[in-house]
Amino acid sequence: MLSVKHLIDTYSLTADDITQILDTAAAFESVNNARVIKKVPALRGRTIVNLFLEPSTRTKSSFELAEKRLSADSISMGGSTSSVVKGESLADTIQTIDAMNVDMFVCRARLAGTPQKITENTDAIVINAGDGKHQHPTQAMLDLYTIRKHFGHLDGLKVAIVGDLAHSRVCGSLAPALKTMGAEVTLVGPPTFQVDDPDWFGCPQTSSLDEVIDSVDVVYMLRVQLERMEGAAIPSRREYNRLYGLDMRRVDRMKDNAIICHPGPMNRGMEINADVADCARSRILDQVNAGVLTRMAEMYLLLGGDQNGISA
Amino acid sequence: MAFLLKGVHAVDPQLNLDKVVDVLIDGKTIAKVADDIEKSDGDEVIDGSGKYLVPGLVDMHVHFRDPGFEYKETIESGARAATHGGFSDVATMPNTDPVTDTGTGVRYQVDRAHAANLCHVRPIGALTRGQKGEALAEIGDMVMEGAAAFSDDGHGVQSAGMMRTCMDYVSQFDRVAIAHCEDESLTTHGVINEGKASTRLGMFGWPALGEELEIYRDIELVRLTGCPLHIAHISTRKGLELVKAAKADGLPVTCEVTPHHIFLNEDDITDAYNTNLKMNPPLRTPDDMAALRKGILDGSIDCLVTDHAPHAQHEKDCEWEIAFFGTIGLETSLPLMLTKLVSTGEMSWSRLVEVMAVNPRRVLRLKPVTIEAGSKADLTLIDPGKTIEVTPDYIESKSKNSAFIGETLTGVATDVFVDGRRTLADGVVQA
Numbered sequence: 001m002l003s004v005k006h007l008i009d010t011y012s013l014t015a016d017d018i019t020q021i022l023d024t025a026a027a028f029e030s031v032n033n034a035r036v037i038k039k040v041p042a043l044r045g046r047t048i049v050n051l052f053l054e055p056s057t058r059t060k061s062s063f064e065l066a067e068k069r070l071s072a073d074s075i076s077m078g079g080s081t082s083s084v085v086k087g088e089s090l091a092d093t094i095q096t097i098d099a100m101n102v103d104m105f106v107c108r109a110r111l112a113g114t115p116q117k118i119t120e121n122t123d124a125i126v127i128n129a130g131d132g133k134h135q136h137p138t139q140a141m142l143d144l145y146t147i148r149k150h151f152g153h154l155d156g157l158k159v160a161i162v163g164d165l166a167h168s169r170v171c172g173s174l175a176p177a178l179k180t181m182g183a184e185v186t187l188v189g190p191p192t193f194q195v196d197d198p199d200w201f202g203c204p205q206t207s208s209l210d211e212v213i214d215s216v217d218v219v220y221m222l223r224v225q226l227e228r229m230e231g232a233a234i235p236s237r238r239e240y241n242r243l244y245g246l247d248m249r250r251v252d253r254m255k256d257n258a259i260i261c262h263p264g265p266m267n268r269g270m271e272i273n274a275d276v277a278d279c280a281r282s283r284i285l286d287q288v289n290a291g292v293l294t295r296m297a298e299m300y301l302l303l304g305g306d307q308n309g310i311s312a
Numbered sequence: 313m314a315f316l317l318k319g320v321h322a323v324d325p326q327l328n329l330d331k332v333v334d335v336l337i338d339g340k341t342i343a344k345v346a347d348d349i350e351k352s353d354g355d356e357v358i359d360g361s362g363k364y365l366v367p368g369l370v371d372m373h374v375h376f377r378d379p380g381f382e383y384k385e386t387i388e389s390g391a392r393a394a395t396h397g398g399f400s401d402v403a404t405m406p407n408t409d410p411v412t413d414t415g416t417g418v419r420y421q422v423d424r425a426h427a428a429n430l431c432h433v434r435p436i437g438a439l440t441r442g443q444k445g446e447a448l449a450e451i452g453d454m455v456m457e458g459a460a461a462f463s464d465d466g467h468g469v470q471s472a473g474m475m476r477t478c479m480d481y482v483s484q485f486d487r488v489a490i491a492h493c494e495d496e497s498l499t500t501h502g503v504i505n506e507g508k509a510s511t512r513l514g515m516f517g518w519p520a521l522g523e524e525l526e527i528y529r530d531i532e533l534v535r536l537t538g539c540p541l542h543i544a545h546i547s548t549r550k551g552l553e554l555v556k557a558a559k560a561d562g563l564p565v566t567c568e569v570t571p572h573h574i575f576l577n578e579d580d581i582t583d584a585y586n587t588n589l590k591m592n593p594p595l596r597t598p599d600d601m602a603a604l605r606k607g608i609l610d611g612s613i614d615c616l617v618t619d620h621a622p623h624a625q626h627e628k629d630c631e632w633e634i635a636f637f638g639t640i641g642l643e644t645s646l647p648l649m650l651t652k653l654v655s656t657g658e659m660s661w662s663r664l665v666e667v668m669a670v671n672p673r674r675v676l677r678l679k680p681v682t683i684e685a686g687s688k689a690d691l692t693l694i695d696p697g698k699t700i701e702v703t704p705d706y707i708e709s710k711s712k713n714s715a716f717i718g719e720t721l722t723g724v725a726t727d728v729f730v731d732g733r734r735t736l737a738d739g740v741v742q743a
Contacts, residue, residue: 008583009583012583089626089629089630090630090631091629091630109631111631111632111633111634112513112514112515112585112631112632112633113513113583113585113631113632113633114631116583116584116585117585117630117631131514132514132515132633133514133515133516134513134514134515135514169514172514195511196506196507196508196510196511196517197507197508197510197511197512198511199508200508200511200512201511
């Protein structure tokens with residue numbers, strides 16, 4: 001059992017919660033990665049609504065596949081089909097769906113706090129699939145899974161999170177989760193992308209990637225949201241790539257066993273060069289694979305399963 | 313109609329009055345203040361034992377949304393809320409629709425207030441036409457129709473040159489310019505204090521500097537133009553230091569603070585994203601809150617105001633980033649001050665009267681009200697021992713978006729007199 005009812009953020013999770021999620025995900029490896037019949041009956045008869053109020057490709061398909069592999073009944077709504085687009089309030093949307101009697105909401109939203117708001121309007125369990133600039137806890141879990149799988153542990157690892165820190169829900173959820181698991185985190189980005197209050201994260205913050213590149217075990221590159229270039233937070237793609245981009249020159253300085261992660265989608269040639277994205281250190285596609293496993297684990301645990309109950 | 317208030321503890325720092333007396337109200341004025349006044353035929357006697365009598369409270373910063381947003385509040389419903397909260401006077405901000413930027417707009421509010429027949433409503437006119445910050449509003453016309461002050465509240469005047477013109481122009485009238493200080497090039501998308509809260513909750517920050525820079529600018533414009541300036545809803549320690557320095561230089565600068573900025577801070581905004589705590593300016597740090605609380609006690613802040621900002625339920629029951637800014641305040645302001653500052657001994661009754669009655673009248677250029685024979689009978693009677701629960705049912709305002717819903721507070725106005733009329737009687741609004 002997890003200590004939380006919903007998965008809204010990572011700073012509410014204990015080390016035991018995170019370990020349970022990662023261990024349960026590992027138990028789903030055989031279902032997802034080894035079998036021809038990729039399905040278990042664990043959530044048969046349970047109803048899950050994927051409410052994607054902002055565009056998403058990988059997160060949405062990852063959740064949908066995870067639901068199918070657990071035999072849950074699920075529907076996905078959002079985008080142009082959403083009544084929120086037609087001006088309905090979030091509270092009304094949730095109460096309407098809730099009246100149909102569902103077990104879980106998986107929500108992606110443009111606005112921070114949306115998943116919390118959903119919990120106030122339903123008794124169903126809520127998983128945050130990314131809310132504005134706030135949190136993206138299921139991304140953090142798949143990242144931890146990928147990193148743990150490579151190193152065998154998380155404690156004591158040094159991780160640099162690089163890029164658009166202030167506007168990143170990925171950074172907002174990954175940094176606290178890594179710290180909870182005993183890793184050391186350094187935030188790296190131009191001052192215009194740095195977080196307002198690094199003390200809240202409890203992480204050092206620097207504007208020099210070159211100072212940290214040779215001492216870390218994981219280089220985690222964040223996606224630069226190109227729309228944020230307006231307003232002159234950074235002068236150009238070219239300059240960003242030169243100062244903060246991960247190129248082979250920097251990769252060659254990394255520790256022997258160090259790895260590269262990126263939450264996707266990538267801007268090749270901006271925060272990460274094409275040859276780097278495809279190099280042996282890159283764990284980017286492993287992260288995508290881990291996304292299905294960890295989301296299966298999160299839904300399974302939150303809907304009342306326990307680690308011992310996993311059976312084919 | 314005459315009212316005889318027996319055994320009230322009258323507090324009026326203008327007269328150094330702080331003792332138990334009898335007060336006779338006859339017609340629109342106070343007829344007599346004495347240790348013991350005999351009841352005459354026709355006098356209605358009100359037992360004031362255990363209660364405090366003070367000059368009528370004034371909230372010089374409210375939004376009554378009328379005309380234009382009557383679904384949030386009207387002059388009539390706002391006046392009911394003000395009366396219920398113990399106020400004899402309010403000053404209404406001009407961000408209505410249309411903006412109150414002409415004499416006609418001012419006259420409309422005055423007429424509506426007369427029809428409501430509760431508290432005095434003192435319209436504040438816009439500094440610039442449509443509050444767009446581009447051209448002078450008809451300030452002289454508004455003065456002649458009864459405008460009490462001028463402000464583009466809701467927005468800062470972005471151009472220093474335009475603000476200079478406004479202050480130059482206002483300086484010919486005996487009125488203050490009230491500055492909502494917000495440099496929008498710094499606060500653009502901000503919905504919460506920049507710092508811990510914006511980091512923790514993942515939203516764009518509204519930096520303290522966005523406010524402080526305009527406070528500094530407008531104080532320097534006082535030096536240039538001579539126009540008296542009042543800083544609206546000050547929210548940071550540094551902003552207050554700028555005001556203190558201006559006062560020390562002898563400049564005609566005053567300021568105000570809201571209950572929410574002295575009793576709440578950014579740490580009160582939890583992961584619950586309670587949108588009733590979304591304000592402009594935002595709740596700041598605990599250190600800012602402590603500085604402002606000290607300022608209201610030590611005299612460096614002149615006035616307590618609520619920035620009463622009613623919004624309909626659907627405008628607040630939504631995601632934080634799209635929720636409207638503001639909290640209502642008229643019905644909790646006095647109880648909060650009594651519960652959290654006066655009953656704890658931190659604030660004297662005299663100081664309370666200064667910040668809630670005497671100073672706002674001075675800033676608005678209203679005639680002083682004093683507890684002595686011949687003064688206008690605008691008075692508030694307060695029961696310091698009566699307890700209220702802040703619930704939607706308690707609130708007379710049309711909107712219920714209070715940052716203090718759920719609080720239990722002790723000390724509340726029971727009676728209000730406006731021009732000698734009893735507009736609040738034993739806690740009940742006399743409509």
